[in-house]
Amino acid sequence: MAAPTLDKFEMTAALSDLTGWLIQQGLENTPINAWLETMCHRINEAGIPISRVNLSTRAHHPEIGAVAFRWHRDQESEQFEYSRTSNTDDVVEEYRRSPLYHLMTSPVSEIRQRLDVPDPELDFPIFEELREQGATDYYAAKRFFLHKNQKRPSDPFALEEGMTISMTTDAPGGFTEAQLDGLRALLAPISLTLKSGANRKMAEDITAAYLGADASRRVLSGDIMRGSSETISAVIWYFDLRGFTSLSETLGAEAIIGLLNDYFALAVEVVERYGGNVLKFMGDGMLAIFDLTDIPEARLKAVEAACALREAFAEINAAREKEGLPTTGFTLGLHAGDVLYGNIGGKTRLDFTVIGPAVNTTARILGMSGPVGQDIVISSKVALPVKDQRPDLVSLGQYRLRGVTERQELFTVD
Incomplete structure (x- = not known):
């Protein structure tokens, strides 16, 4: 017109x-x-x-x-x-x-x-x-x-x-x-x-x-006061690259950054595809949560994401090997429980994260990957409620974890 x-x-x-x-x-x-x-x-x-x-x-x-x-x-x-x-x-x-x-x-x-x-x-x-x-x-x-x-x-x-x-x-x-x-x-x-x-x-x-999508939304809505937090129930997803210390001693800085970016990009994509929320990277590790209130069947989604990550690592390692690039594996610990989710830190530098006994227990479960010889280790609080839907969940037995009062039955995905 x-x-x-x-x-x-x-x-x-x-x-x-x-x-x-x-x-x-x-x-x-x-x-x-x-x-x-x-x-x-x-x-x-x-x-x-x-x-x-x-x-x-x-x-x-x-x-x-x-x-x-x-x-x-x-x-x-x-x-x-x-x-x-x-x-x-x-x-x-x-x-x-x-x-x-x-x-x-x-x-x-x-x-x-x-x-x-x-x-x-x-x-x-x-x-x-x-x-x-x-x-x-x-x-x-x-x-x-x-x-x-x-x-x-x-x-x-x-x-x-x-x-x-x-x-x-x-x-x-x-x-x-x-x-x-x-x-x-x-x-x-x-x-x-x-x-x-x-x-x-x-x-x-x-x-x-x-910060991650959920923490971003909370911060921009005004949830920024130091110490402000809420208790949520979540599956905690603790991921770590295998053998990173030895890799960092043998590879150059650019190769290490490239390796981290490739594998972290993969892990983030998998977590977000299944509805999880990545909270932070810690050296060669990554912490994510699947909110049990917001995500239908969060336990099942977390387990499915773990299996998808295993398949994705096989694919990316094959591609990197073909290009002559170094490869690595991963270890993953899954646990569920109540956590404090919010702002923690100093007056001028805050972190929006989760803390609590359930987070500490997840770290201990991750540490059991070596002793039990499995890349994915899952607590009974995640595994048992979805065992009927995931018959490939296999018990590894009960273990006493350092700093954790109760013995924990651990599972993996066959």
């Missing part, structure tokens, strides 16, 4: 209303794709005929470096995620040949190129594609969130906090100067709205990456 024709006063008033609305979206933490869609329609209603908008910003995520949101007037909107490490050469080369790369690396805050002129000053492969779609004008701007100098050249792959935005029109003759001034006036509120949402997303992504 074509943009209505408004005089300059009407357009300014509509854009002023849009500015206030954008700020409110930031306060309400409206998802970027939602407010971008409405914003683009309102820009058209204000008399600025845009047909395509691309908004890109940095992501604070261990795997994702940047995200882009693309709105089309006559098509479905799109969202793209760009990996920090695994982008193909074609993706990188396409970006290097784009107007946004030129914008970021040049001492300018914006670029504008008419697409309906015979000898354009700027030309990029994307411009031909836009011309085929009927575009007549292209405008793009960059905004840094932490610097005042918006003209400063920047390394596009350094992923500074900020945004790039491009807008095209298919109106005959392109954008008018008044329309460009209107778009420039929106850059600050767009940046503020984007930064507000990005900061919240950053908090969610970073806390989830370092």
Whole structure:
């Protein structure tokens, strides 16, 4: 639908209303794709005929470096995620040949190129594609969130906090100067709205990456006072890499980090696939829980996850051996009981974790893997309630564990 024709006063008033609305979206933490869609329609209603908008910003995520949101007037909107490490050469080369790369690396805050002129000053492969779609004008701007100098050249792959935005029109003759001034006036509120949402997303992504999804949700909801905790019933999942000490003495630092990342990534994926929550890494170990209240059949899920981990380790070890990389195994202890779940630590450094006798017992059960010769050792509090569903659970006998009052019957999965 074509943009209505408004005089300059009407357009300014509509854009002023849009500015206030954008700020409110930031306060309400409206998802970027939602407010971008409405914003683009309102820009058209204000008399600025845009047909395509691309908004890109940095992501604070261990795997994702940047995200882009693309709105089309006559098509479905799109969202793209760009990996920090695994982008193909074609993706990188396409970006290097784009107007946004030129914008970021040049001492300018914006670029504008008419697409309906015979000898354009700027030309990029994307411009031909836009011309085929009927575009007549292209405008793009960059905004840094932490610097005042918006003209400063920047390394596009350094992923500074900020945004790039491009807008095209298919109106005959392109954008008018008044329309460009209107778009420039929106850059600050767009940046503020984007930064507000990005900061919240950053908090969610970073806390989830370092604390785990459940602890992240609790911390961001305000559960941050030192000593605050609650008692929950859970299956405790204590995982350890086998023979890590000897490996660390023979392998170089990069090989050790690569090994840890490969095996931890596998363990985390398995735990989360079965509904568990990874709480922390401790050297070559990992602590996770399966909440007995929140997860249906948490005991069964924990046992299934243990079996899945065994299969996954066999697969990754075969792949690493084929590549000539060092391999290792694992040991795993499972126990169930009540634990204190919450904030523990000093005034300026807290840990969101679980503590209690059940956690200590799980550590002792893990330590029994060597004496009983099994990679997976499970307490009767996990095994017995699911024995009918898992006939492959085999008793290893009763044992007295150091620091644990009652003798424990231990099981493994055959």
